[in-house]
Amino acid sequence: MSIGTWLDWGTDQLAKAKVPAPVLEAQLLLSQALRIKKLDLFLKKEKEVLKKELACFRKYIALRCRRIPASYILKSAQFYGLDLFIDQGVLIPRPETELLVEETLKTVAGRGRPADVLVAGSLVAGKLKKIKIIEIGVGSGAVVVALAKNINQAGILGTDISAKALRLARKNIKMHKVEKQVKLFRGSLFAKLRKKFDLIISNPPYLNEKDFWKLQPEVGFEPKAALYGGKDGLDFYRKIIPQVRYYLQPGGILAFEIGCGQAKKIKQMLEKEKIFSSIEVKKDYSGIERIIIGRNR
Numbered sequence: 641m642s643i644g645t646w647l648d649w650g651t652d653q654l655a656k657a658k659v660p661a662p663v664l665e666a667q668l669l670l671s672q673a674l675r676i677k678k679l680d681l682f683l684k685k686e687k688e689v690l691k692k693e694l695a696c697f698r699k700y701i702a703l704r705c706r707r708i709p710a711s712y713i714l715k716s717a718q719f720y721g722l723d724l725f726i727d728q729g730v731l732i733p734r735p736e737t738e739l740l741v742e743e744t745l746k747t748v749a750g751r752g753r754p755a756d757v758l759v760a761g762s763l764v765a766g767k768l769k770k771i772k773i774i775e776i777g778v779g780s781g782a783v784v785v786a787l788a789k790n791i792n793q794a795g796i797l798g799t800d801i802s803a804k805a806l807r808l809a810r811k812n813i814k815m816h817k818v819e820k821q822v823k824l825f826r827g828s829l830f831a832k833l834r835k836k837f838d839l840i841i842s843n844p845p846y847l848n849e850k851d852f853w854k855l856q857p858e859v860g861f862e863p864k865a866a867l868y869g870g871k872d873g874l875d876f877y878r879k880i881i882p883q884v885r886y887y888l889q890p891g892g893i894l895a896f897e898i899g900c901g902q903a904k905k906i907k908q909m910l911e912k913e914k915i916f917s918s919i920e921v922k923k924d925y926s927g928i929e930r931i932i933i934g935r936n937r
């Protein structure tokens with residue numbers, strides 16, 4: 641049977657299993673099974689599918705019908721224009737986190753200057769000083785790789801409590817050849833570091849108890865430690881924020897991704913620290929307050 645017929649079959653199977661966006665998902669899985677671009681599914685829709693390719697597509701569809709996320713099936717995801725390795729046991733990077741990177745880069749860069757020119761006083765005697773960055777909870781390494789690719793002068797430290805996440809992050813760091821810029825270590829939050837940073841960034845687990853139980857079946861395949869932020873979802877902000885004053889350089893930036901409806905409380909927590917000259921909340925594409933950025937005095 642032809643590509644077009646198998647595409648319809650796959651879409652139908654996914655729809656029956658109540659997979660969201662079955663058309664797009666079937667296109668993704670078939671294009672990957674055939675190792676062709678999505679557009680070619682339509683340009684070559686009369687072409688016969690080989691036995692081997694079909695077996696692969698059937699396997700993908702069967703797994704997806706069990707609601708296993710496509711990124712875990714294909715072991716890949718796109719983030720900020722970069723291809724990443726992904727594996728079960730590590731959070732799949734989300735579009736909201738691309739916004740965290742985007743807004744952070746804008747803030748770091750200042751008014752329209754390239755990102756590697758300005759973090760409070762980074763130009764020293766005409767020479768660019770290293771921009772010291774820490775990410776708490778690197779997961780797949782999506783954020784550290786995107787930052788390293790966009791800030792040449794970045795010296796980035798990434799932490800996570802998950803050995804599996806760190807292994808995957810290391811793989812992505814290597815794939816994108818940013819090993820010199822990014823170092824990883826296993827530890828909780830700031831562990832016992834004795835360093836100050838120009839940028840502290842984190843997308844911590846922030847789902848509250850109520851939202852955690854309402855998740856799509858797909859999210860059940862992702863690690864709870866990457867998602868659940870305690871009863872009200874704010875546990876990690878409560879732990880990280882009081883420590884920030886010891887780790888943030890004067891003029892440095894703190895950037896968090898936050899959950900729906902959490903902005904007001906997190907802003908209050910930051911204000912209570914009395915170290916920030918500005919605190920800004922940014923909305924995502926659905927109009928949800930999603931990013932909070934504070935600048936140290």
Ligand SMILES: C[S@@+](CC[C@H](N)C(=O)[O-])C[C@H]1O[C@@H](n2cnc3c(N)ncnc32)[C@H](O)[C@@H]1O
Pocket residue numbers: 731732733734737776777778779780781782783799800801802805827828829843844845846865866867
């Ligand atoms: C929401 S995921 C973010 C992953 C990745 N940065 C991203 O944005 O796709 C949160 C990450 O924080 C890690 N984590 C959870 N508790 C932590 C802790 N106490 N210290 C450091 N990392 C932690 C989890 O293992 C998970 O990888």
